[in-house]
Amino acid sequence: MENTMKSSEAFSNIDRMVHAWAGRFNMGVPPAALMLAYLDWLVHLGTSPGKQAELLDNMQRNMQRLMLYASHSADPNAEPVIKPLPQDTRFNGAEWQKWPFNLYYQNFLMTEQWWHYATTGIPGVSRHNEDFLYFAARQLLDMVSPSNYVATNPEVLKATTLEGGANLVKGTSNFIEDWQRNIQGQKPAGAEKFKVGKNVAVTPGKVIYRNRLIELIQYSPTTDKVFAEPVLIVPACIMKYYILDLSPQNSLVKYLVDNGHTVFLISWKNPGAQDRDLGMEDYRTLGIMAALDVISAVVPDRKIHALGYCIGGTFLTIAASAMARDGDDRLQSVTLLAAQTDFTEAGELMLFIDESQVNYLEDIMWNQGYLDTKQMAGAFQLLRSNDLIWSRIINEYLLGHAEQLNDLMAWNADGTRLPYRMHSEYLRTLFLNNDLFEGRFKVGDRPIVLSDIRAPIFAVATSKDHVAPWRSVHKLMLPVDTDVTFVLTSGGHNSGIVSEPGHANRSYQISTRYSTDKYVDPDIWQAVTPVQKGSWWPTWQAWLAAHSSGKVEPPSIGSEGHYPAIAAAPGTYVLQQ
Incomplete structure (x- = not known):
């Protein structure tokens, strides 16, 4: 029996190695996922003569409309047959409205629209396969957009004429430099101007605690008095913490310190192959709970404001639920920035997460011990290919x-x-099974439920978030049984959070749903909640102040005692490559 099990494992390892090798070339998307989606679509379309007739009729009408438009497209006042979607800015320039380029982009948009009809609304096709196939078709169509080629892009042709082709020479040089940097594993040109600890992540502080997963930074006070309750920041472990401590003028950490808050921040280790067995429970215990224990020793007998960003917010929600279940009432408040608790409406990111793709991704991670940053970045770039690639x-x-x-x-x-281990557990328990939101996620040997949290919550979502869509973030309102202040701010997953006072063109909507209030769905909430100009930071800081118990002398930092200073901020873990 033992020999049979070893033999079976050996054969399984062959499959894993093949998948891991193939994953280097297909960005972690298994061929089976695309083939299953294609066959689902093809078989159901083949048995839907009504849909086929509709598509044929649509194609004929589009050809007639395009031919009619072509007959007078040289007229500068010609009304286009189809307009780009609001988020599609590729053809907004004046040069695109002139013949023959207006004809090029009109033909492209009509083709794009037809393929939308062709890949959606097929009776019997599963929603996931439909979305996946439409996404794949859109990526292929974006590749052949007339905006991507010299001969069919009037703006490029104009620049080439005016500069005598110098733009193409410079573009070739840019391409070669990017290619060389990519194959050598270097950062993009210009990134060297921003050095951690030199001009980003420069808020003064000390590392006062370190374990195999985190460094805990305590920041130096800048005010004579501070709010009694300190703030713990739990950044996303999928990114380095200093997005919350960028340059001094847009550092959330500095903003808090300058407004009288004692701030502690977790800096996650950048894991390597030796850390392959770190799981979600380790991120809770060695990360959040260890940090809370240190803060409780440095600032005894005081509750703590906790903030979590992105996946750090999800982990904080897990920790807060477990603490509430177990009678640990150290949290004064919980702030969640672009953090999901429900994963059924996670946007187009769900296209990359089903049983087939998670299994394939696990094989890639099994081989190398971790998920590499380039593999994550590739998927995120595809979600916004027009903005980030083309x-x-x-x-x-x-x-x-x-x-x-x-x-x-x-x-x-x-x-x-x-x-x-952590990423596999994260994908399976949260994305595939939605265990946290539905009350099946276990901490220890017992499940936790979000409704146990009694600390007030301040939840921020961003309007253009492609990682944590705001309606998905808003679903936190459903299970929790405490006061929730919900903010929808302009910007994306990162830019909406880095929204310092004075940032141009920022706005937000805010309201508080008290535990006794009825639920309001997100679309109605957005329609009835007034828009306010400016940054949400001052409003949040005022909320923190209102949920604090007055001001006291600032605690010592890095003094001899339980937790003397180990190193100056930003520490060492953030420098790991």
Whole structure:
């Protein structure tokens, strides 16, 4: 029996190695997932003559409309047959409204619309396969957009004429430099201007605790008095913490310290192959709970405001639920930034998460011990391919405009890894099974439920979030039985959070749902909640102050005692590559 089991494991390892090798070339998307979606669509379309007739009729009418438009497209006042979607800015320039380029993009948009009809609304096709196939079709269509080629992009042709082709020479140089940096594992050009501890992540503080998973930073006070309850920040382990401590003018950490808060922050280790067995429970115990224990020793007999960002917010919610279940009442409040608790409406990211794809991804991680940052970045780029891939190709390689990185973009290029066990558990228990939201997630040997949390919650969602869509974040309102202040701010998953006072074109909506109030669905909430101009940071800081118990002398930092200073902020873990 033992020999049979060893033989079976050996054969399974062959499969894993094959999948791991193939994953280097297909961004972790298994061929089976695409083939199953295609066959589901093809078989059901083949047995739907009504849908086939509808598509044929639609194609004929589109051809007639396009031919009619072509007959007068040279007229500058010609009304387009189809307009791009609001988020599609590829054809907004004046040059695109001139013949023959208006004809090019009108033909492309009509083709794109037809394929939308062809890949959706087929009776019997599963929702996941339909979404996946439409997503794949959209990626292929985006590749052949007339905006991507010199001969069919009037803006590129104009620049080439005016510059005598110098834009293409510069674009070729940009491409070669990017290619060389990519194969050598270097960061994008310009990222070297932003150095951790030099001009980003420079808020003064000390590392006062370190274990195999975290460093805990305590920041130096800048005010004579501080609010009695300290703040613990739990950043996402999928990214380095200093997105919350970028340059001094847009550092959330500095903003809190300057407004009289004692701030502690977790800096996660960048795991390697040796950390493959770190699981979600380790991130709770060695991460959040260890940090809370240290803070309770440094600032005894005081409750703690806890903030979690992205996956750090999800982990904080798990920890808060377990604490509430077990009678640990150390949390004064919980703030969640772009953090999900329900994973059934996680947007197009769900296209990359089903049983087939998770199994394939697990094999890749099994081989190397972790999920590499490039494998994560590839999926996120595809979700916004027009913004993150094709627009960059046009601007940098065709127009010859070298991208000027800012601190947020440089941070985004400073990626981290995720250990095999933790990421596998995260995908299966949360994304596939939705155990946390539905009360099946276990801490210890017992499940936790979100309704046990009694600390007030401040939840922030961003309007253009492709990682944690705001309606998904809003679903926190359903299970919790405490006061929830919900904020919807302009911007994306990162830019909406880094929204310092004075940031141009920022706005937000906010309201509080008390535990006795009835539930309001997100669309109605958005329609009836007034829009306020500016940053949400001051409003949140005022909320923290209102949930604090006055001001006291600031605690000592890094003094001899239980937790003397180990190193100056930003510490060592954030520097790991």
